Amino acid sequence: MGAMSFRRERYIPRGGPDGGNGGRGGDIILVADEQLTDLTIFRHAVHHKAERGQHGEGRIRHGRAGTDLEVSVPPGTRVIRDDAVIAELDAVGDRVRVARGGDGGVGNRAFRSSTHQTPRETVPGLPGEQAWLTLELRLAVDVALIGLPNSGKSAVLVALTGAAATVAPYPQSTREPAIGPLTDDEGHIFHVIDLPGLAEDGTPRPDSRLGQLERARLVLHCVDAELPEPPRERIARVRDAVRDRMPPGAREWIVATRAFSDECPDWADYAVETELEDGVDALRTAILAELSGATV
Numbered sequence: 001m002g003a004m005s006f007r008r009e010r011y012i013p014r015g016g017p018d019g020g021n022g023g024r025g026g027d028i029i030l031v032a033d034e035q036l037t038d039l040t041i042f043r044h045a046v047h048h049k050a051e052r053g054q055h056g057e058g059r060i061r062h063g064r065a066g067t068d069l070e071v072s073v074p075p076g077t078r079v080i081r082d083d084a085v086i087a088e089l090d091a092v093g094d095r096v097r098v099a100r101g102g103d104g105g106v107g108n109r110a111f112r113s114s115t116h117q118t119p120r121e122t123v124p125g126l127p128g129e130q131a132w133l134t135l136e137l138r139l140a141v142d143v144a145l146i147g148l149p150n151s152g153k154s155a156v157l158v159a160l161t162g163a164a165a166t167v168a169p170y171p172q173s174t175r176e177p178a179i180g181p182l183t184d185d186e187g188h189i190f191h192v193i194d195l196p197g198l199a200e201d202g203t204p205r206p207d208s209r210l211g212q213l214e215r216a217r218l219v220l221h222c223v224d225a226e227l228p229e230p231p232r233e234r235i236a237r238v239r240d241a242v243r244d245r246m247p248p249g250a251r252e253w254i255v256a257t258r259a260f261s262d263e264c265p266d267w268a269d270y271a272v273e274t275e276l277e278d279g280v281d282a283l284r285t286a287i288l289a290e291l292s293g294a295t296v
């Protein structure tokens, strides 16, 4: 708030206008904090309010600005306002201002001029911005497994990472994405995600979570080497389905499943026989080399 005040001092019988300006209110800033891994704290603390600015006072004392309020969120948080994504805080330390503090008021001293010696005008401070935000935690994803139903995505995830995922001899056995970790020699953890969601004909199912693909740096496209239908046609079908969601710059490797590594088909980059654990170590080593190289 601005202040209205006139200077009153003993030997200055008619002091000039001296009301200072009010301080502006604090902003609300979201900060990606590595200590957090989920959004559960927001279940208990829904409302966040930054400090208000201090009032201006006489003797041209301007009010102090309100302190900004920093709210910690886990890295990977996506901020949505009015159905639009306004920010993604992916890296530790990423920050975004989500609400501005209101401007402080203007004190009467600001209105003085040669013809206007005793201004009584003040402008009150404005309220700060209020916003309802939707926070969505996007899982950390480095490697995504995609492919037609029953192509061995879950089997490859389990073989590579030891994740507890459902592997079953019928299509669409996996409904929810499953995640497993891969750790390199220096202790960096990479996340491999099994992304089900394509129907038999390669079109995305309505409940597909393929949007998670957007964050992958490496896509492992699993293709069953034993099926009679030409693999290149199946590959093209899956590529058509995910084309819009392929992250720019991500690499795609074709992984033939139910195939031995020393007989890798010419349409594939790698071949694995997950039941016999053949080719799995070589694939894991190649993935880590690709990802570790990319982080330097």
Ligand SMILES: Nc1nc2c(ncn2[C@@H]2O[C@H](COP(=O)(O)OP(=O)(O)OP(=O)(O)O)[C@@H](O)[C@H]2O)c(=O)[nH]1
Binding pocket: 147, 148, 149, 150, 151, 152, 153, 154, 155, 156, 166, 167, 168, 169, 170, 171, 172, 173, 174, 175, 196, 197, 257, 258, 259, 272, 273, 274, 275, 276
């Ligand atoms: N022998 C052998 N069996 C495999 C291999 N890969 C997958 N399978 C089997 O094929 C079946 C399907 O594998 P999943 O890993 O469940 O396939 P998926 O792509 O996850 O399938 P959905 O989740 O249904 O889309 C399971 O019975 C696996 O054990 C492989 O390399 N060798």
Ligand SMILES: [Mg+2]
Binding pocket: 153, 154, 155, 166, 167, 168, 173, 174, 194, 196
């Ligand atoms: Mg599966």
